[in-house]
Amino acid sequence: MPLVNQHVKRWRKDGLLEIRALLDAVTGAKYEALLDPLAKPRPDTPEEGPDLRSRTEREGDALAELVDLMLRADQLPEHGGEPVTLTLTMRYEDLAAQVGQATLDNQERVPAAQVRQLACNAGIIPLVLGEKSQPMDIGRKTRTFPAGIRRILVARDHGCAFPGCGRPPKHCDAHHIHHWADGGVTSVDNAVLLCRHHHTLIHHSEWTVRMVHGIPTFYAPAWLDPQRRPRRNLLHAAAA
Numbered sequence: 001m002p003l004v005n006q007h008v009k010r011w012r013k014d015g016l017l018e019i020r021a022l023l024d025a026v027t028g029a030k031y032e033a034l035l036d037p038l039a040k041p042r043p044d045t046p047e048e049g050p051d052l053r054s055r056t057e058r059e060g061d062a063l064a065e066l067v068d069l070m071l072r073a074d075q076l077p078e079h080g081g082e083p084v085t086l087t088l089t090m091r092y093e094d095l096a097a098q099v100g101q102a103t104l105d106n107q108e109r110v111p112a113a114q115v116r117q118l119a120c121n122a123g124i125i126p127l128v129l130g131e132k133s134q135p136m137d138i139g140r141k142t143r144t145f146p147a148g149i150r151r152i153l154v155a156r157d158h159g160c161a162f163p164g165c166g167r168p169p170k171h172c173d174a175h176h177i178h179h180w181a182d183g184g185v186t187s188v189d190n191a192v193l194l195c196r197h198h199h200t201l202i203h204h205s206e207w208t209v210r211m212v213h214g215i216p217t218f219y220a221p222a223w224l225d226p227q228r229r230p231r232r233n234l235l236h237a238a239a240a
Contacts, residue, residue, distance in 0.1 A: 015108055038062035038171075042197065045164030047220065047231065065171065065196050088115055096182075116179055117203040145174040145186055152188050158236030160195040161209075161216040162202075166235050167195035175199055177209055177216075192216040 006022040023031060039062035041051035053061070094100030094112055101109040145153070153174055160167040172193040178184030192209055194202060201207055206221035217230045 011108065034066060035059060035062050038065050043164060043166070047163050047218075047224075061197070068173070068196055069171065090115065113204065117200060145191060149186070149188055149191065150174060153191055153193050156188075156214075157193040157216065157233075159193060159233075160198055161192045161218075161233050161236075162194060162198035163218055163231040163233050164235065165195060165198055165233060169193060171195050173199050175202065175209075177211060189214075 005024060005027055008020045010018050012018055039055070039058040041053070041058065042048070044050045051058070088102040088104060088110070090100060090102035090112070095102075095115060098112045098116065100112050102112065102115045103109055154169040157169070157172075159165070159169050160172050172195050174191045175194045176184040176186070177190050177192055180186075184190050189211055192211075202209060206223075208219045210217055210219070212230065215232060217232055219225075219228045219230060222228060
C-alpha cells in the first residue's frame with residue numbers, strides 16, 4: 001500500500017510556525033531536488049565574507065525561498081475566488097513611522113520593519129486603518145510591477161543586482177529603491193532585482209542602493225567601508 005503523504009503544522013507561542021512532513025520516496029526526491037540548490041552556501045564575497053549559516057539554517061532559508069517562488073508563480077490555487085494573497089493590517093501612522101506591528105490573516109503579528117519588506121513582494125495587500133481603526137483604504141496589491149516593467153528589469157539586471165550575487169531573475173523580487181511604504185513609485189528607475197537574502201539585507205541593515213546613470217549601485221555600511229565606495233554586480237554583466 002503506498003504511503004499517504006502527511007503534513008503537520010502548529011503555531012508556537014513565540015510566533016513561529018513549526019512544520020513536520022512525511023513524504024513518499026518520489027515526492028521526497030522532488031522536494032530535495034527543489035531545496036538542495038537553494039540551500040547551498042552563498043559564495044564568499046568581499047562584501048559579505050563566508051556564509052556562516054548552519055546547514056539547518058540554510059535549508060530553512062531555502063524553504064522560505066521556495067514559498068516566495070510559489071507566490072511569484074503564474075498559476076496558483078484560488079482562495080475565496082482570487083489568487084492566494086496575504087493581507088497585512090496596521091495603522092498608517094505606524095507604517096510611516098516604522099513602529100508597531102501589523103496583523104496577518106491568521107491574527108499573527110509582524111513588526112513594522114518587516115512589513116516594509118513584505119510590501120515589495122508579490123501577493124501582499126496592505127489594509128490601512130484610520131484613527132479609530134476603521135478601514136480607510138485597501139492598498140494596491142504590491143505585485144504592481146507589471147510584466148513589461150519586470151522584463152525590462154530582467155534585461156537590465158540579469159538577476160540579483162547585489163555585488164557578487166549570482167541568483168537568477170526568477171529568484172528575485174522587484175525592490176522599490178524609494179520604499180513603497182514611503183510612497184515610492186512603481187517604475188523601472190525606482191526598482192532593482194534582489195534575491196530574498198539581499199532584499200532582507202537592504203531592508204534591515206545599513207546597506208543602501210541608488211540608481212547611478214541608470215545602473216543599480218550599492219554602498220556598504222560605514223563600518224565596513226568608511227569611504228562608502230560605489231559597488232556594482234559585475235557577474236551578470238560579464239555573463240550577458
